Amino acid sequence: MDNLRVGTAFDAHQIQPGRECWIGGILHEGEDGCEGHSDGDVVAHAIVDAVLSAAGLGDLGSFVGVGRPEYENVQGVTLLRELRQLVDAHGVRVINASAQLIGQTPKMGPVREECERTLSEALGAPVSVSATTTDHMGFTGSGEGRAAIATALVQLGTKVPTSDT
Structure with a gap:
């Protein structure tokens, strides 16, 4: 395959007691969520x-802006759906993505397949999800926050020409 590109990213949020916990596109009942303008x-x-x-289209801040009211409490899967439209419009095909949650909670093993299904459907490409702890070291280990690292593989230049172009 020609024009393959890989992108890597990291995100981290503090845990906010009492907030719903949305991780991996699903609600984790009984867990505190993460701070943030969106769902965290x-x-x-x-x-x-x-x-x-990977697509050379900037980052989350340039994609949806910071502090825009229409994105307050927006779901991560909504962002993935909008991302899918953006990359499609730029002739970019997402081949796959992989993400790893770093934190003590929530336990991902029991819901991994549901997360992968939800995220894959929103992105329009296979998504793998894993999780790890830091053996109680640092802000993720102490329960102050959660982080994730992700990698994506895309193919550039897949837009099919129309009669208008």
């Missing part, structure tokens, strides 16, 4: 940034 889904945010990086 570090996994979805890292995937968005990785795809944008």
Whole structure:
């Protein structure tokens, strides 16, 4: 395949007691969520940034802006759907993405397949999800926050010409 590009990204948020916990595109009942203008889904945010990086289209801040009212509490899967439209319009095909949650909570093993299905559907490409802890070291280990790292593979120049172009 020609024109393959890889992007890598990192996202981190503080945990906010009492806030809903959206991680990997799904709600984790009984867990505190993450601070942020949107839903604080570090996994979805890292995937968005990785795809944008690979496609050469900037980052999450340039994609949706910072503090825009229409994105207050927006779901990570909504951002992935909008990202899909953006990359399609630029002739970029997402081949796959992979993200790893870094934190003590939530436990991802029992919901991994649901996260992967939800994120893959929103992005329009296969998404793999994994998780790790830092053995109680640092802000993720102490329960102060969560982080995620993601990688995406895209192919540039896949836009099909129309009769208008």
